[in-house]
Amino acid sequence: xxxCLISSATLTTGSDLLAAQKAATSSKPAAGxxxxxxxxxxxxxxxxxxxxxxxxxxxxxxxxxSPQYLEAALKDFKSGARYSTVxxxxxxxxxxxxxxxxxxxxxxxxQKNK
Amino acid sequence: MxxxxxxxxxxxxxxxxxxxxxxxxxGGAKPAFAAKNRVVVIGGGFGGASAAKxxxxxxxxxxxxxxxxxxxxxxxxxxxxxxxxxxxxxxIGQTYAVLKNRYGINVLVDSAVAVxxxxxxxxLKSGAVLSYxxxxxxxGIDFKWGAVEGYSEQAANTKMPHAYQxxxxxxxLLKQLLAMKDGGKVLICPPGNPFRCPPGPYERAxxxxxxxxxxxxxxxxxxxxxxxxxSKQALFKKGWEKRYPGMIEWRAGTTGGxxxxxxPASMTVFTEFxxxxxxxxxxxxxxxxxxxxxxxxxTDASGWCPVNPVTFESTMHPGIHVIxxxxxxxxxxxxxxxxxxxxxxxxxxxxRLFQGKVPAPPSLVNTCYSLIGPxxxxxxxxVYKLSAEGIVEIPNSGGLxxxxxxDDQLNEEASFARGWYNNIxxxxxx
Numbered sequence: 001x002x003x004c005l006i007s008s009a010t011l012t013t014g015s016d017l018l019a020a021q022k023a024a025t026s027s028k029p030a031a032g033x034x035x036x037x038x039x040x041x042x043x044x045x046x047x048x049x050x051x052x053x054x055x056x057x058x059x060x061x062x063x064x065x066s067p068q069y070l071e072a073a074l075k076d077f078k079s080g081a082r083y084s085t086v087x088x089x090x091x092x093x094x095x096x097x098x099x100x101x102x103x104x105x106x107x108x109x110x111q112k113n114k
Numbered sequence: 115m116x117x118x119x120x121x122x123x124x125x126x127x128x129x130x131x132x133x134x135x136x137x138x139x140x141g142g143a144k145p146a147f148a149a150k151n152r153v154v155v156i157g158g159g160f161g162g163a164s165a166a167k168x169x170x171x172x173x174x175x176x177x178x179x180x181x182x183x184x185x186x187x188x189x190x191x192x193x194x195x196x197x198x199x200x201x202x203x204x205x206i207g208q209t210y211a212v213l214k215n216r217y218g219i220n221v222l223v224d225s226a227v228a229v230x231x232x233x234x235x236x237x238l239k240s241g242a243v244l245s246y247x248x249x250x251x252x253x254g255i256d257f258k259w260g261a262v263e264g265y266s267e268q269a270a271n272t273k274m275p276h277a278y279q280x281x282x283x284x285x286x287l288l289k290q291l292l293a294m295k296d297g298g299k300v301l302i303c304p305p306g307n308p309f310r311c312p313p314g315p316y317e318r319a320x321x322x323x324x325x326x327x328x329x330x331x332x333x334x335x336x337x338x339x340x341x342x343x344x345s346k347q348a349l350f351k352k353g354w355e356k357r358y359p360g361m362i363e364w365r366a367g368t369t370g371g372x373x374x375x376x377x378p379a380s381m382t383v384f385t386e387f388x389x390x391x392x393x394x395x396x397x398x399x400x401x402x403x404x405x406x407x408x409x410x411x412x413t414d415a416s417g418w419c420p421v422n423p424v425t426f427e428s429t430m431h432p433g434i435h436v437i438x439x440x441x442x443x444x445x446x447x448x449x450x451x452x453x454x455x456x457x458x459x460x461x462x463x464x465x466r467l468f469q470g471k472v473p474a475p476p477s478l479v480n481t482c483y484s485l486i487g488p489x490x491x492x493x494x495x496x497v498y499k500l501s502a503e504g505i506v507e508i509p510n511s512g513g514l515x516x517x518x519x520x521d522d523q524l525n526e527e528a529s530f531a532r533g534w535y536n537n538i539x540x541x542x543x544x
Contacts, residue, residue, distance in 0.1 A: 040459060047537065048533070
């Protein structure tokens with residue numbers, strides 16, 4: 001059981017714990033089919049963009065977009081190639097790998113709602 | 115806000131916290147293969163309602179009970195817009211029908227009065243006792259009555275509202291502003307750090323000034339601050355100069371800002387430098403975690419709740435997670451957005467723990483808009499991760515609206531502030 005690993009006394013620093021968690025969770029599917037890491041990176045996006053990326057207000061919706069579209073858009077916000085008020089400030093908080101995981105999450109979550 | 119713990123203590127905290135989780139699954143009082151895993155959530159605000167909804171969204175098989183005493187929850191975000199006349203109370207009231215009917219959450223209009231961490235039960239005001247496999251405590255803030263001499267709950271309810279829990283307090287402050295004569299003086303008195311919604315008092319000053327400039331232009335707003343500096347300070351000061359020149363005065367703690375005593379009868383506040391009389395007096399007192407968190411033994415000497423930053427599980431009592439304003443979350447501010455982000459992380463972690471899996475490392479976000487006036491919005495963004503030092507902001511990310519932002523951008527930010535509200539409440543209560 002992976003959980004036993006965490007209670008082991010061999011983990012003595014936060015960094016060790018992080019490494020163990022990354023090893024344990026980076027590629028395993030979570031409930032929604034995306035990786036657990038992808039899920040946790042993505043959940044906060046919906047506070048501004050709507051649940052599953054379905055916006056009810058003026059903030060852009062990205063429900064139904066492809067992973068490729070989302071990855072390219074996020075990378076453009078991060079580099080500044082695409083103008084934004086606040087999105088660039090957010091996108092700079094994620095590595096390219098993390099951006100790919102977020103794009104995979106939102107690029108597939110809507111297909112499961114069909 | 116600093117974490118105030120050494121690196122070594124943090125590591126211990128982290129490991130023991132997760133070990134507590136593991137015990138909760140494999141060695142605790144509950145059978146690991148119960149038909150339904152039961153989660154009780156105390157508090158239906160930004161943190162608790164987010165956690166309840168996302169628990170059911172991520173794992174519909176969970177039995178989730180949400181305990182909240184108010185049938186309509188008025189949001190603190192946008193309550194300053196109500197004071198400025200830009201929104202109504204109805205606009206900022208959220209209800210629980212969707213969480214109940216669409217998500218199958220057992221919503222109880224009740225209050226938690228006692229938690230028995232050893233037995234895994236919560237006693238409610240009605241007398242009912244709920245058993246849980248995991249408990250989420252999201253009680254928001256309580257005020258330290260008496261920290262400002264003469265400022266009591268009764269003073270807040272009659273003469274000097276805090277309006278820092280939205281609802282009747284917002285309505286009282288609004289009523290006083292509407293009744294004030296032109297040429298009157300409004301005093302806003304924010305506390306020292308940490309407190310709920312760091313930009314809140316300054317957005318409040320802005321939107322009260324907006325109302326006064328429109329209707330009572332000879333009036334003034336004076337901010338008597340316990341602090342030396344405040345959130346988004348340069349952006350607020352620039353906005354005040356542009357929109358309300360001469361109307362808002364801010365005094366730092368050491369230059370006569372710190373309020374030590376009030377006399378509600380004469381509407382007077384006392385600072386180290388003298389006294390000031392207001393026509394409307396808004397005291398925002400020092401704060402601590404909501405009462406149930408204190409009663410349940412979840413707080414430390416700071417008055418806030420230490421948690422494992424991976425799962426937001428209490429380091430005081432395993433099996434209990436504390437989220438939102440009540441918890442100590444490293445570099446994250448006490449905001450509705452942060453509470454929601456923490457609620458989702460706690461929900462995802464709890465789902466993983468029930469499955470016997472290791473929770474993913476947390477990713478947390480904060481996004482707060484403040485309105486200086488119609489068409490003039492500013493924002494702060496933060497993306498947070500776990501490091502050996504606790505929850506830290508990711509370097510070279512996040513930050514404020516640029517100080518040289520042009521009118522178009524400020525106008526866009528004001529529009530996005532509305533969009534932010536529409537989506538965050540939909541994401542939590544809708």
